[in-house]
Structure formats: C-alpha cells, structure tokens
Amino acid sequence: MSSTILVLNGPNLNMLGVRQPEIYGSETLADIESACRVKAGELDLAIDFRQSNHEGELVSWIQEARGKMAGIAINAAAYTHTSVALLDALSLVELPIIEIHLSNVYARDSFRHHSYISPVANGVICGLGSHGYLLALDALKRIIDSSAE
Ligand code: CA2
Numbered sequence: 001m002s003s004t005i006l007v008l009n010g011p012n013l014n015m016l017g018v019r020q021p022e023i024y025g026s027e028t029l030a031d032i033e034s035a036c037r038v039k040a041g042e043l044d045l046a047i048d049f050r051q052s053n054h055e056g057e058l059v060s061w062i063q064e065a066r067g068k069m070a071g072i073a074i075n076a077a078a079y080t081h082t083s084v085a086l087l088d089a090l091s092l093v094e095l096p097i098i099e100i101h102l103s104n105v106y107a108r109d110s111f112r113h114h115s116y117i118s119p120v121a122n123g124v125i126c127g128l129g130s131h132g133y134l135l136a137l138d139a140l141k142r143i144i145d146s147s148a149e
Helices: 029-042 055-065 077-081 084-092 131-148
Strands: 004-009 046-051 071-075 097-101 123-126
Touching (some): 004 055, 071 131, 097 131
Parallel strands (some): 004 046, 071 097, 097 123
16 A cells, blocks of 8 residues: 655745745745655655646646555645635545645635635644644644554
C-alpha cells in the first residue's frame, strides 16, 4: 500500500518569501518542502510536493493520485475560493484530504471566508504559517493508520 502524500500548492505560492512576508512569512516554498520532507521521514511517509499556477494541472494531479497516493494535503491558494473543478476532482479521489492555508483566511477579506474545497476535506488548518503543512502530515498519518486497522 502507498505511503506517499501528495502535497499540492496552488497559484502564486511559488512567490513565497519574495513578496508579502508580513502575511505569508519569510520562508520560501522550497523551505516548506524541505521541512515537509523531514517531517514525512519522521512519520515513515514519503511526499510528492508540487506547485502549479494552472487549475487544470492541479485537477490532473488530483485525478492521478487516485489509487496511487495515501492522501492529499492541499493549499489551493486563490482557487480555494473559486474552483468547482478542484472540488469535483477532490470529491472523486477517494483519499483523505487536509486543506491548508498559511494565513488565517477568516481574519482577511470576506471573499476568503468561503472555501469550495472544505466540504470534501477531512480537516482544515489555517493561520499557523508553514507549521500547518507539518500538522497536515501528522493528521493524514493518523487517518491513514486508523483506516488500516
Ligand atoms: O493563506 C494561504 O495559504 C492562502 O491559501 C494563500 C493564497 C490566498 O489567495 C488564500 O486566500 C490564502 C495566496 C497565495 C499567494 O501567495 C503569495 C506569496 C507571496 C507573495 C504574494 C502571494
């Protein structure tokens, strides 16, 4: 059985550490990927860490995860608030899903308060910066282990 977690990152997250550190922190996406690799190793998981600025590419990666990955951690970035296509892909994938946001979306613009993907996520983590990614891996490990019992 697969023990690989697909960690998906949506549009503009490749710019982390370059702009708006007051909102998103000073770490780059590469820094977050490194921390996730260390955490995954501690949890005896592997990760496939990806970023795309293209909705269709994210949809294809979610579809390909079905039957191959053990779970999905996703920061869909702005597509969180707009994408029925991501909702549909995630609802078909039959894997545990944790939604992540670096910032506290509820303390920001009202259009960030609605997520299309939360209804199909097992859990949502927001406002804890890059630590949220590590908590998402912890949560997925628990869900995967408990469903294997
Ligand atoms: O807080 C989060 O993680 C978000 O998913 C980030 C998205 C935003 O649209 C969501 O509402 C909340 C934006 C990602 C853009 O990333 C940037 C990184 C550096 C500079 C500018 C944007």
